[in-house]
Amino acid sequence: MNLKPRFLLFSATLIIISGIAVWYSARQQAEEIIDQWAVRYAEKQVLYDKARALQPILREMALSRQFARSPHIIDWARNPDDPQLQARAIEEMESYRLTFSDNSYFVALNQSGHYYHNNASNEFAGHQLRYTLDPRKAQDRWFYDVIEQQRPVHLNVNPDVELGVTKLWIDVLLRDGDETLGVIGTGMELKGFIDQVLQDSGGDMASLLVDYRGAIQLYSDPGLIDYASISNSGPPVNTLERLLDNPADVLSIKSAMAELVATGKPVTTRFVHQGERRYLAGVAYIPEIDWYEITLLDFETLLPLSSFSGILLICGITLLLAMLSFNLALGHAVLRPLRQLERAMQEVGRGDATGLALPRVQHHEIGRLVSHFQSMAAAVLESRQDLELKIQQRTEALEALIRTDPLTELLNRRGMDEQIHTQLQRYQNESQSPGFGIIWLDMDHFKAINDQHGHTQGDAALSHIARLIRDQIRSTDAAARWGGDEFLVLLQDCNLQRLNLLSRRLCDSVAQNPLPLGDDRDSIGLSISAGACLCQPDDTPETLLRRADMALYEAKKAGRNGVRVRQSQPAKAAE
Numbered sequence: 001m002n003l004k005p006r007f008l009l010f011s012a013t014l015i016i017i018s019g020i021a022v023w024y025s026a027r028q029q030a031e032e033i034i035d036q037w038a039v040r041y042a043e044k045q046v047l048y049d050k051a052r053a054l055q056p057i058l059r060e061m062a063l064s065r066q067f068a069r070s071p072h073i074i075d076w077a078r079n080p081d082d083p084q085l086q087a088r089a090i091e092e093m094e095s096y097r098l099t100f101s102d103n104s105y106f107v108a109l110n111q112s113g114h115y116y117h118n119n120a121s122n123e124f125a126g127h128q129l130r131y132t133l134d135p136r137k138a139q140d141r142w143f144y145d146v147i148e149q150q151r152p153v154h155l156n157v158n159p160d161v162e163l164g165v166t167k168l169w170i171d172v173l174l175r176d177g178d179e180t181l182g183v184i185g186t187g188m189e190l191k192g193f194i195d196q197v198l199q200d201s202g203g204d205m206a207s208l209l210v211d212y213r214g215a216i217q218l219y220s221d222p223g224l225i226d227y228a229s230i231s232n233s234g235p236p237v238n239t240l241e242r243l244l245d246n247p248a249d250v251l252s253i254k255s256a257m258a259e260l261v262a263t264g265k266p267v268t269t270r271f272v273h274q275g276e277r278r279y280l281a282g283v284a285y286i287p288e289i290d291w292y293e294i295t296l297l298d299f300e301t302l303l304p305l306s307s308f309s310g311i312l313l314i315c316g317i318t319l320l321l322a323m324l325s326f327n328l329a330l331g332h333a334v335l336r337p338l339r340q341l342e343r344a345m346q347e348v349g350r351g352d353a354t355g356l357a358l359p360r361v362q363h364h365e366i367g368r369l370v371s372h373f374q375s376m377a378a379a380v381l382e383s384r385q386d387l388e389l390k391i392q393q394r395t396e397a398l399e400a401l402i403r404t405d406p407l408t409e410l411l412n413r414r415g416m417d418e419q420i421h422t423q424l425q426r427y428q429n430e431s432q433s434p435g436f437g438i439i440w441l442d443m444d445h446f447k448a449i450n451d452q453h454g455h456t457q458g459d460a461a462l463s464h465i466a467r468l469i470r471d472q473i474r475s476t477d478a479a480a481r482w483g484g485d486e487f488l489v490l491l492q493d494c495n496l497q498r499l500n501l502l503s504r505r506l507c508d509s510v511a512q513n514p515l516p517l518g519d520d521r522d523s524i525g526l527s528i529s530a531g532a533c534l535c536q537p538d539d540t541p542e543t544l545l546r547r548a549d550m551a552l553y554e555a556k557k558a559g560r561n562g563v564r565v566r567q568s569q570p571a572k573a574a575e
């Protein structure tokens with residue numbers, strides 16, 4: 001596999017692995033942030049809810065306490081049958097009615113069991129005595145329970161059967177010294193109170209008030225309120241268990257409540273579940289009423305994890321872009337130069353090293369690689385050229401060798417054959433081509449020289465004659481050792497006169513230049529016979545040579561050291 005797909009695969013694997021790692025760690029971090037944030041938020045919220053719920057209750061409680069300390073009412077409660085005291089007390093009660101938020105009050109006297117009440121619309125003016133309490137009636141049990149428990153203030157959520165309303169009752173003991181004269185106070189209309197202080201803030205949080213047993217005292221869903229908790233002799237019905245599915249969560253909240261009372265901490269938090277949802281419960285103790293404020297915070301709605309998906313998306317895109325940029329940079333800095341280098345290497349391998357398209361990288365490893373490659377390619381090119389030159393020279397030398405006679409360094413028979421063919425073709429094909437002639441030379445009595453002086457001297461004689469021939473001919477002419485002691489001379493641009501002249505000159509030159517034997521006074525006399533002829537248009541190499549051979553034969557026959565020229569004029573000249 002090439003580097004590019006390898007790197008792409010590698011990068012993709014890296015993206016996936018680091019993406020998963022980033023996803024999990026970011027999710028973990030996000031969850032931790034949300035949890036920490038939610039704890040802080042829940043702590044603040046429960047304190048806020050506590051203050052919001054407590055503020056109106058405290059006001060009514062303070063007023064009710066003051067109401068219970070009224071001397072007019074205490075005097076009357078001691079003597080409930082005294083009409084004057086009753087009139088003053090009812091006047092006092094009516095003035096308090098206007099100060100209570102509900103504009104209503106109740107006064108229940110212990111001695112007579114009479115229950116006095118007037119409401120916001122002053123419906124019972126002049127008939128404030130509404131009924132007489134009966135300890136046998138369930139709906140009147142609250143009065144006797146409050147008296148029995150002797151708690152100075154008691155809050156009680158209870159429907160008023162007589163009045164047909166459900167209220168949060170603030171029950172305050174009416175006392176004179178150690179004597180309990182009755183219970184007085186006011187009621188806050190439950191629905192209005194809940195709407196005012198416990199209404200859900202959308203679907204993301206819920207607020208409720210519970211007593212020390214976990215019995216729900218105030219909640220936005222009236223069906224879950226544990227009404228008249230004070231009067232129920234058995235265990236409470238509507239408790240935290242109704243709200244939280246998991247018993248462990250209920251125990252957890254109860255432990256939080258115990259912790260608050262034990263440590264005096266203003267607030268604490270616990271994670272709980274309601275159905276599939278996870279909530280954070282902020283718990284605060286309200287010592288003034290001995291209840292607990294619980295705020296359930298659905299932080300998955302308040303701050304859903306999906307809020308962080310944008311960050312995760314950006315992380316993912318950034319990672320992807322980083323990897324793509326890395327790949328692009330890698331491709332630009334490494335892979336592309338490497339590909340160019342590879343192509344250049346292939347070109348050098350094919351022997352085409354001209355105009356190599358090499359990457360223009362100056363620095364770093366690839367640059368050095370290119371530089372080394374350039375040097376190497378230049379060296380390879382140089383040695384290749386050198387080699388080719390040598391081969392050419394050797395080939396030329398070989399070519400020359402196979403056309404050269406090693407002893408005399410004249411053309412050999414093959415070389416002269418080619419010359420005759422070439423010249424003959426040119427003469428026959430080109431009308432303007434001048435004719436040429438050949439001279440066939442043969443040493444006279446050469447056998448005797450060999451015999452008398454040995455073959456070495458015989459070779460020397462052959463070389464000596466070759467030199468003499470070479471001296472006599474032009475550079476355009478050609479001379480060859482035809483074989484043994486025979487030579488052949490080809491004369492360019494030749495006619496009979498020149499043929500005759502040069503043949504004679506060659507014979508004379510040999511005759512006049514004996515072969516020196518090293519000793520100045522001694523030499524071997526030499527002579528040659530020559531047969532010559534001019535080429536004819538219809539000649540073949542064979543006919544041409546045969547005529548020269550015949551001329552040579554005649555020269556030999558005529559006594560040697562002589563020349564015979566076949567007189568026939570070439571046809572072109574005759575024309």
Ligand SMILES: Nc1nc2c(ncn2[C@@H]2O[C@H](COP(=O)(O)OP(=O)(O)OP(=O)(O)O)[C@@H](O)[C@H]2O)c(=O)[nH]1
Nearest residue numbers: 442443444445446447448450455456458459484485
């Ligand atoms: N030293 C030497 N002798 C050679 C060489 N080639 C041929 N010969 C000798 O050359 C002689 C040629 O003799 P011929 O041409 O037949 O006869 P000739 O003695 O020259 O007499 P004519 O040609 O009739 O004048 C032979 O004895 C060959 O052995 C050579 O390369 N070196």
